[in-house]
Amino acid sequence: MSETRNATGVDWLTVGNVDCRTLKDGHFNLIRQVCGISDEFLKDTFDYGQLSSGGGKGGDVMARSLDGKYFVKQLNYGDAKSLLRDDFLLEYTNLVSEAS
Amino acid sequence: MIKGSTLVCKIAAVFEHNTLGRFIAIVNCLPAHIDTWSGLYDLKGSADDKVLVEDGTKVPEAHKRFWNIDLILCEATGCNKGVPFVRKQYLKGKRQAYEMPIYVTNEQKSYILKQLQQDLALFTRFGLMDYSMIVGIYRPPPGYSQQVLEQSLSQLHSIPYASHYQGDTTVLFIGIIDFLQVCERHAKILFFKVLEFLSCSSQYFWSSNFWHGREASVVRI
Numbered sequence: 001m002s003e004t005r006n007a008t009g010v011d012w013l014t015v016g017n018v019d020c021r022t023l024k025d026g027h028f029n030l031i032r033q034v035c036g037i038s039d040e041f042l043k044d045t046f047d048y049g050q051l052s053s054g055g056g057k058g059g060d061v062m063a064r065s066l067d068g069k070y071f072v073k074q075l076n077y078g079d080a081k082s083l084l085r086d087d088f089l090l091e092y093t094n095l096v097s098e099a100s
Numbered sequence: 101m102i103k104g105s106t107l108v109c110k111i112a113a114v115f116e117h118n119t120l121g122r123f124i125a126i127v128n129c130l131p132a133h134i135d136t137w138s139g140l141y142d143l144k145g146s147a148d149d150k151v152l153v154e155d156g157t158k159v160p161e162a163h164k165r166f167w168n169i170d171l172i173l174c175e176a177t178g179c180n181k182g183v184p185f186v187r188k189q190y191l192k193g194k195r196q197a198y199e200m201p202i203y204v205t206n207e208q209k210s211y212i213l214k215q216l217q218q219d220l221a222l223f224t225r226f227g228l229m230d231y232s233m234i235v236g237i238y239r240p241p242p243g244y245s246q247q248v249l250e251q252s253l254s255q256l257h258s259i260p261y262a263s264h265y266q267g268d269t270t271v272l273f274i275g276i277i278d279f280l281q282v283c284e285r286h287a288k289i290l291f292f293k294v295l296e297f298l299s300c301s302s303q304y305f306w307s308s309n310f311w312h313g314r315e316a317s318v319v320r321i
Contacts, residue, residue: 013113013115015115015117015123015125020115020116020117021116022113022114022115022116023114023116023122028111028112028113028114031110031111031112032112032113035256037127037256048117048120051120064128067132068128068132069128069256070126070127071125072123072124072125073124073126074120074121074122075114075123075124078282079124079280079281080114080122082226082228082280083111083280084114091222091226092111092222095108095218095219095222096110
């Protein structure tokens with residue numbers, strides 16, 4: 001899948017070897033940019049087979065990337081509802097990006 | 101806002117896998133090049149505090165479940181006869197995590213508490229609760245503190261705080277995780293969760309408890 005970068009981030013991310021559609025990437029793109037994280041940060045560094053509920057809260061599955069720098073965690077309905085609110089995302093990304 | 105500072109962990113992306121659903125990619129608040137931690141703690145400022153790693157060894161989670169009446173009685177009466185070793189270790193770790201001091205300098209304490217206050221204000225505004233503070237304590241080999249600090253300075257994970265106390269040099273890393281749960285969700289959880297609900301249903305109580313718990317355990321040297 002070809003990567004489409006625009007002002008609102010990228011439409012697709014390669015995670016492991018799977019192309020996945022991003023959500024609200026305009027906000028997270030800003031965090032990646034200020035932290036120096038490439039858009040390919042999970043390409044070939046993540047194995048879905050390692051997902052397990054051992055470390056996640058409430059049974060959500062999660063796993064660490066192979067380089068140990070990232071955690072990938074299932075986003076449950078409640079967490080998605082909190083995170084994907086535009087007003088929260090705006091404040092959250094401001095806080096995190098100004099800190100970096 | 102404190103320019104250039106937060107303890108909140110960074111979310112690098114949200115994505116949707118065709119069959120497995122939605123995921124978030126979170127930046128590890130601890131540096132990946134350190135693999136042996138003197139202590140790794142998951143703190144909430146409550147009885148839910150726990151030790152994840154102690155002296156380089158993982159402390160396995162051993163929960164008490166409501167259907168395990170024997171275990172509950174043994175623990176409640178203090179006889180401990182039927183309590184497995186792994187559960188005793190886990191419980192000991194929980195008490196230790198709740199009471200442990202975090203050694204930092206005056207300046208570091210002030211800075212950390214300001215960050216914490218600012219981050220908690222965001223959570224309070226959006227009614228978020230049940231977050232945890234991950235604290236990683238690393239003891240570098242003698243003479244290697246500076247090298248560890250230099251290696252650990254990165255935009256990715258949290259800021260390292262080095263301190264020296266009674267001949268013991270430690271490098272501390274702090275991050276706040278699991279901050280997306282809203283308090284009303286607790287009200288929808290099953291009946292047997294009611295007791296837990298009563299102890300932390302109020303989101304105000306949560307941030308207040310978290311704040312005071314952390315303020316008390318950050319020690320000046």
